[in-house]
Amino acid sequence: MIETHLNLTFHNFTPAMRQAEVTRNTLETQITVRIDLDGSGRAQLATGVGFFDHMLDQIARHGMFDLDVRAKGDLHIDAHHTVEDVGITLGQAFAQALGDKRGVRRYGHAYVPLDEALSRVVVDLSGRPGLTFDVKFVRGTIGEFDVDLVYEFFQGFVNHALVTLHVDNLKGANAHHQAETAFKAFGRALRMAVEADPRAVGVIPSTKGTL
Numbered sequence: 269m270i271e272t273h274l275n276l277t278f279h280n281f282t283p284a285m286r287q288a289e290v291t292r293n294t295l296e297t298q299i300t301v302r303i304d305l306d307g308s309g310r311a312q313l314a315t316g317v318g319f320f321d322h323m324l325d326q327i328a329r330h331g332m333f334d335l336d337v338r339a340k341g342d343l344h345i346d347a348h349h350t351v352e353d354v355g356i357t358l359g360q361a362f363a364q365a366l367g368d369k370r371g372v373r374r375y376g377h378a379y380v381p382l383d384e385a386l387s388r389v390v391v392d393l394s395g396r397p398g399l400t401f402d403v404k405f406v407r408g409t410i411g412e413f414d415v416d417l418v419y420e421f422f423q424g425f426v427n428h429a430l431v432t433l434h435v436d437n438l439k440g441a442n443a444h445h446q447a448e449t450a451f452k453a454f455g456r457a458l459r460m461a462v463e464a465d466p467r468a469v470g471v472i473p474s475t476k477g478t479l
Contacts (some may be wrong), residue, residue: 286462288364289465292357296349297341298334305462307334314355315339317347319413320421323451324354330380330455351417355424366462369393374473377460380453385440387449389457392432395479399426403437403450410443418447423455 286305293299311328313321315337328335337358341350366372377390387403394467399422405415425435435454465473472479 272277272385275287276361284410286365286367288361290357290364290413292353292360294353297339297353299337299339299341299350299353299357301338301354301357302334302336303361303365304334305362305365307332308327310334312336314392315350316341316343317350317413319350319410319476320347320354320417323418323421323447326448327455327458330452331459333459347417348414348420352420352424356428358426359425359430362425362458366393368474369479370473371464371469372473373461373463374479375464376459378453378456380456381443381448382452383442385442385445386438387440387446387453388434388438389450389453390434390459391454391479392459393461394432395430396432397427397430398432399423400434400436403435403446405443405446406441407443410447415443415447418450420434 269356287303288301289302291300294377309329309332311325313324315321316339324335324337327333337354339350339354343350372393374393375391377388379386401422403418408415422433422435435450436441437446437450440449
């Protein structure tokens with residue numbers, strides 16, 4: 269039986285800055301994520317998984333987030349724990365940076381093409397975790413990257429960011445293109461959802477009064 273020790277460290281910033289840093293340490297991974305929701309698309313990434321770093325870069329660039337991710341994981345086994353735990357930690361940092369969601373648009377969506385591939389992502393900053401993932405990859409690996417880990421990343425993010433997320437690949441004959449369009453659309457949809465709504469300054473976008 270494996271005993272797991274979980275250590276989480278949260279660093280607080282003023283809400284106006286919409287920044288957060290989270291460190292998550294377990295027996296399988298040691299991860300630090302820092303995010304600035306109002307950044308310029310800058311990314312500093314070191315997960316030990318090259319293709320995954322490439323996908324995280326898409327989130328930062330197309331979401332216009334500044335994103336720093338440092339991860340050390342049990343890659344001698346495989347990349348599963350690293351990818352999933354980065355999703356978890358990024359979700360925690362995202363939720364912390366977003367705060368009470370006052371004045372944001374709440375909903376975001378994007379269609380992104382790449383050559384023959386086309387993906388659609390829709391997000392709701394609902395306060396409830398929910399993932400619908402319909403991506404039928406044309407092959408099982410992209411280089412050495414197991415495509416099953418794309419789902420694991422989004423599930424980890426959703427569970428800890430507390431968002432409702434729909435990820436659909438509508439077309440694609442190249443697995444790299446399928447994944448890349450999904451991550452780009454994810455960044456774009458998040459960017460729209462977290463933007464300030466000039467018609468709802470100081471308002472929480474829910475009839476319940478909370479999200």
